[in-house]
Amino acid sequence: MPRKLNRKFLVQSCNARYELYAFYNESALRTRQPQLDSSPPPISVPSPRPGKGGNSIVIVIAVAVPITVLFLVCVAVSRVRVKKARTVHETNKDDITTAGSLQFDFKAIEAATDNFSESNKLGQGGFGAVYKGTFPSGVQVAVKRLSKTSGQGEREFENEVIVVAKLQHRNLVKLLGFCLEGEEKILVYEFVPNKSLDYFLFDSTMQSQLDWSRRYKIIGGIARGILYLHQDSRLTIIHRDLKASNILLDAKMSPKVADFGMARIFRMEQTEANTERAVGTYGYMSPEYAMYGHFSMKSDVYSFGVLVLEIISGKKNSSFYQNDGNDGNLVTYTWRLWSNGSPLELVDPSFQDNYQRNEISRCIHIALQCVQEVAEDRSTMSAILQMLTTSSISLAVPRPPGFFLRSRHELVDRAGPSMDSSALCSIDDASITSVTPR
Template sequence: MLVDLFLYVLFSDDDVEDISSSESLQYEFVTIEVATSYFSDSNKLGQGGFGAVYKGTLQNGQEIAVKRLSRGSNQGQQEFVNEVILVAKLQHRNLVRLLGFCFEGTEKLLIYEFVPNASLDHFIFDSVKRSYLDWERRYKIIGGTARGILYLHEDSRLRIIHRDLKASNVLLDAEMNPKIADFGMARLFNLDETQGVTSRIVGTYGYMAPEYAMYGQFSVKSDVFSFGVLVLEILSGQKNHSFRNGENVEDLASFAWKNWREGTPSNVIDPILRNSSGSIHEMIRCIHIALLCVQENVANRPTMASVVLMLNSFSHTLAVPSEPAFFMRSGIGEEVWSGTDNTNSRVSDKSVNRVNSVKYSINEASLTDPYPR
């Protein structure tokens, strides 16, 4: 079988067994062609590092989202394998569901449930759509995302670090429930492992913990840091990497920290929320939780289990946060990669800045480790 030959050539025996055991998830290419009207432009939902994403409808009426690997994309090839191996094993209401995959000739497809409200960034950073996200909806998104990450870290039969948690990777279903997506960069751990080190950095600058961005050290606390940044964005309606405070541009975590320390945390809150009926006390508590998550010292950051507890129990006393990590100096809004062998790395031609051998490039698509994990 061509699929088996492809897998055995590229990946380990365990990976092949994992994917082959998911054979019932395989779709024929012609089925997806028909479902997407032959990948028509009218059905195209977007474009990412993996390739284009299309909306489709199966013969039974089920709506699907299809990621189509760009030919010659080493990044996409590894994301394909990573997602099939990982996502097929994961079942949680706050994770996007992988329905199947297709490998036929040069075509590699990932088939997901269709999530009608696109990603969180389409709402939270849009001056018009943001008004639809009242505090009740935003709080539900924060809580659901926290539960999804907790499942990855502790409650699934695998231990997974996502490594690219951000607003564009949180999808919203018809009821505006969050579903974490894009596991192409995720890292699988044994249950007794807690951290790792890599010479190649993958993810999105601004959401990345400093120890990971600068030294390649990652752990469950790396995702906690990203979650804290995401919470601040949800509360403020501002992007962390391009937050503007009057005449100054600074990172959102720094702004939140200064206002929390000065007793004016309400300055961080989206004016739409400040003028609503939502609980200001809940919002300020969420700012406090976010600041605990983005602390520079890894040991001081809470686990996701603690975060979920803090979100659900208002009687739980919160610790005093220390100063967050400040490492956003210039070249705002960049993706990141590093390593000595960058043969397969994809970077923009507009390279800027260098911090501890980490290069930054202006690009909205995440960069992926070019080798299987």
């Protein structure tokens, strides 16, 4: 009898077959007659013959496996990112309610301020009005009610709640709570009875209440508050809006830094950041921040320097050009006096002769170091506080400050008589910057 060996292997997605004859030729299969032999030949099983089908399977596997692995990795990464974003969102959402402050009922605040009456109004800021409030328990508070049309939106509002609630320092205003109902965004602070620094500093009838001794203590208190923000708190915070109106005075005329709506929190290793939207007040803003959006701890140092000059002189930096016929700003005027060897001409006349000359000269020197044009040339707040409290520390000679404006007479004197006095141009060794307020 003829013997025919037929073997088939079935596996998933493939069919392997081998025969003792060329089974792939169907015509030959129909006409082929098996050979008869008295002794059948030994059976030998040939190896499977690879063909195009085998190569295709290998290629499919080689391509499909990496694609599948890559797809699974992408899915896993996507899920991790979504989960992380959701966690961050929920954390930020929870921060405002678990930041260590209380959420007040709007009706309770409305009653405490006598329906936000004008008689309880303490002041008006760029983002809204501040009212005095008294709760039934007798506790007095300052209520900051943000205007519905103000530039401070919900993001800035939440930022101020989260930032301030985590800060505890005697030279920082304390946030007691907040109210967020409908369109109402309200911050509730400790009540500081003596309003803000600008109320006394720039009012000719109130200036006399701030003699040099008190102003010197105010300068030191502000420095301690900023140092806490920059270095001593568990967060590194850049205020970005230091100015006289954001310094509150308590019953003992001790300063408290306020208004953290524009503050930014830095990571542990972060030293600077950029923004396309510079916020703050022109005149207090450092050159690199006003022009390029670069801000850092040295940006606050610049603002502190301008603030010190205002405290010493009793004059606003932004409107100084209108006083006494002087060109430029307070920083420019101070540098001219310093260069001419007469810095004490800056002193507020209300002091009369009741001040320490060496002490006030040193403060002017420190302020000029704070307003240097290049951020790296400015001292840190820790060094500034040491210089304020230790007279034995030597001070570096300051360079021309940022936003130093030369008068026409100075430009003509430097360029010679051939220069047209109506032409104002830049001088190589001076920084001349003109900033137009928005």
